[in-house]
Each structure stands twice: as C-alpha cells, then as structure tokens.
Amino acid sequence: MYGPLWRLLPGPWPVKALLSLVLVAGVVAVCFLWLFPAIAPYMPFNGNSVGAPQ
Amino acid sequence: MRAFSHDGTTMKGLRWAVRTLGEVLITLGLLLLLFVAWQLWWTDVAANSEQAVTVQALEKGFGPAHGAERGAADPRVPLATLTRVPFGEAFALMRIPRFGADYVRPVLQGTDHDTLTKGIAHYQGTAFPGQVGNFAVAGHRTTYGKPFSNIDLLQKGDVIVVETKASYIVYAVDRHVIVTPDHVDVIAPVPQHPRVQPKQAWMTMTACHPRFSASHRYVVFAKLVKRIPRASGLPASFMAAPAGTVG
Numbered sequence: 001m002y003g004p005l006w007r008l009l010p011g012p013w014p015v016k017a018l019l020s021l022v023l024v025a026g027v028v029a030v031c032f033l034w035l036f037p038a039i040a041p042y043m044p045f046n047g048n049s050v051g052a053p054q
Numbered sequence: 055m056r057a058f059s060h061d062g063t064t065m066k067g068l069r070w071a072v073r074t075l076g077e078v079l080i081t082l083g084l085l086l087l088l089f090v091a092w093q094l095w096w097t098d099v100a101a102n103s104e105q106a107v108t109v110q111a112l113e114k115g116f117g118p119a120h121g122a123e124r125g126a127a128d129p130r131v132p133l134a135t136l137t138r139v140p141f142g143e144a145f146a147l148m149r150i151p152r153f154g155a156d157y158v159r160p161v162l163q164g165t166d167h168d169t170l171t172k173g174i175a176h177y178q179g180t181a182f183p184g185q186v187g188n189f190a191v192a193g194h195r196t197t198y199g200k201p202f203s204n205i206d207l208l209q210k211g212d213v214i215v216v217e218t219k220a221s222y223i224v225y226a227v228d229r230h231v232i233v234t235p236d237h238v239d240v241i242a243p244v245p246q247h248p249r250v251q252p253k254q255a256w257m258t259m260t261a262c263h264p265r266f267s268a269s270h271r272y273v274v275f276a277k278l279v280k281r282i283p284r285a286s287g288l289p290a291s292f293m294a295a296p297a298g299t300v301g
Binding site for chain 2: 041045046
C-alpha cells in the first residue's frame with residue numbers, strides 16, 4: 001500500500017519525502033477539519049446535558 | 055500447503071495481502087491516535103479562540119461596562135429581561151470568580167452538540183437569566199474549551215455573574231448533586247421538584263461526570279442574589295476571588 005505510493009511519487013528521494021510530508025499534512029487537515037468534527041457527536045463520551053439531546 | 059510453498063505467484067500474493075493488511079491496521083491505529091489528539095487537544099485550542107471572539111463580540115454589543123459616565127441607574131426603569139433568543143445565538147456572558155478573575159464564557163441558546171462546542175449552552179424552554187424559574191445551562195467539562203472543567207470546585211456561596219445586555223445577574227451556589235443523565239428534574243423550574251410552581255430564580259449548571267465519561271452528570275444549583283442594571287456597573291466585591299481559589 002505504501003510501497004506503490006512511494007514509487008508513484010516523482011523525483012529523487014528528498015522530493016518524495018517532502019511530497020509524503022505534504023500528503024500526511026493534508027490527511028491530518030482533512031481529519032481535523034472535516035472527518036473528526038463529523039464523527040465526534042457519535043462518540044459516547046461527549047454528553048453534558050440531561051434529557052434527550054435537542 | 056504444498057501448493058502454496060511451491061507456487062511463487064501464490065506466495066507473492068499472500069505476502070502482499072499480509073503486508074497490506076498490516077499497513078492498513080497500522081494506519082487505522084495512527085488515525086485513532088490522531089482522533090484522540092484532536093479531541094483532547096485541538097478542540098480546546100479551536101474552541102478557546104472561537105469563544106474568545108464570541109465574548110469580544112458580546113462585550114462590544116452590550117456596550118461599555120460599568121457605565122460610569124451614565125451615573126447611577128434610574129430606579130424607575132424596570133430591568134429588561136430576555137424573552138426570546140434564536141437557537142444557537144450567543145446572548146449572555148458568564149463570569150465565575152472561582153474559576154479565575156479573567157474567566158468569562160459566552161452563553162448560547164440550545165444544547166445540541168454544535169452549540170456545546172461554542173460555549174455554555176442554555177436549555178431551550180428554561181428561564182432566562184434572572185427570571186423566576188430555572189436558568190439551566192450545560193457545559194463541557196473536558197474538551198471544546200471545557201468551560202465547566204472545574205465545576206467540582208464550586209462551593210456553597212460562590213458567586214456566578216451572568217451578564218446580559220440589560221443587566222448583571224448575580225447567583226450564589228447553593229448545592230450540587232451527581233445524577234444519571236435521565237434526571238431531567240434538575241432543570242425543572244424548581245430544581246428537583248418538578249410540577250412545583252417556582253417562586254424564586256434558580257440556576258442549574260450541568261456537566262459530565264466523571265471527567266471524560268458521559269455516565270453521570272455533575273449538577274450545580276445556584277440561587278439569585280441580585281439583579282443589577284448594566285448602567286449601575288457590577289460592584290467589584292462580586293468579582294473578588296473566593297477564599298481558597300486555586301490558579
């Protein structure tokens with residue numbers, strides 16, 4: 001999975017390494033900004049109110 | 055097994071499958087760690103800055119505090135009270151000296167997940183600040199800026215100041231209970247006495263308990279002490295640090 005990805009990246013290895021970092025940063029950003037906020041309401045530890053949630 | 059060990063292509067395919075499975079599992083593990091970091095650290099960073107902006111906007115909208123230039127309030131002018139606030143809108147500021155001299159958080163209408171990430175959340179349908187009945191709010195004890203992080207430090211008599219456009223409403227902590235989340239009677243007009251007609255102004259604060267768990271709720275009840283028109287300014291004595299304050 002990561003082997004083919006590494007081979008797919010262009011350039012010599014420093015360029016590949018840099019591109020990998022950019023890709024990782026992109027994945028982290030997508031998780032922080034969209035994925036995690038979207039799934040957080042379904043986590044079982046986020047309750048603070050009483051009664052049925054509105 | 056003999057077929058596998060003598061067949062190079064099958065061996066190769068098997069190796070690929072195992073390696074890919076391993077990589078997928080490692081990736082999922084890292085994503086899980088990343089989620090923990092987001093929940094425990096990033097939500098605080100993001101919520102604190104967002105709530106600070108809300109506080110600034112509210113303070114600006116409320117006009118100058120301690121209206122010294124306007125002198126004492128005219129006693130003939132009745133205190134205006136809120137009657138309706140759109141869902142999700144910030145309408146008040148809450149200051150709790152026990153949580154620090156500079157502790158101030160916005161109060162927003164509604165208690166859904168989204169509102170709770172933006173500040174202290176007001177249970178729709180309960181009284182507004184200073185009104186007879188129960189001004190009931192919920193707040194995060196962990197994550198999302200954790201406005202009620204130290205709710206367990208509140209002691210009887212501790213002052214809670216709710217600031218609206220019209221007035222400062224001062225409550226004093228009465229008592230606390232720890233209940234399961236189905237105990238809606240804690241936000242009844244007379245806390246824990248549903249169906250009783252309220253005669254005084256109460257305030258209820260709910261937060262999760264224990265920390266990082268949603269199994270119970272830590273609930274604090276406070277009673278109205280005083281309503282002060284904004285123009286009169288808030289007496290400094292109310293904001294004095296209570297005895298034994300930490301941090």
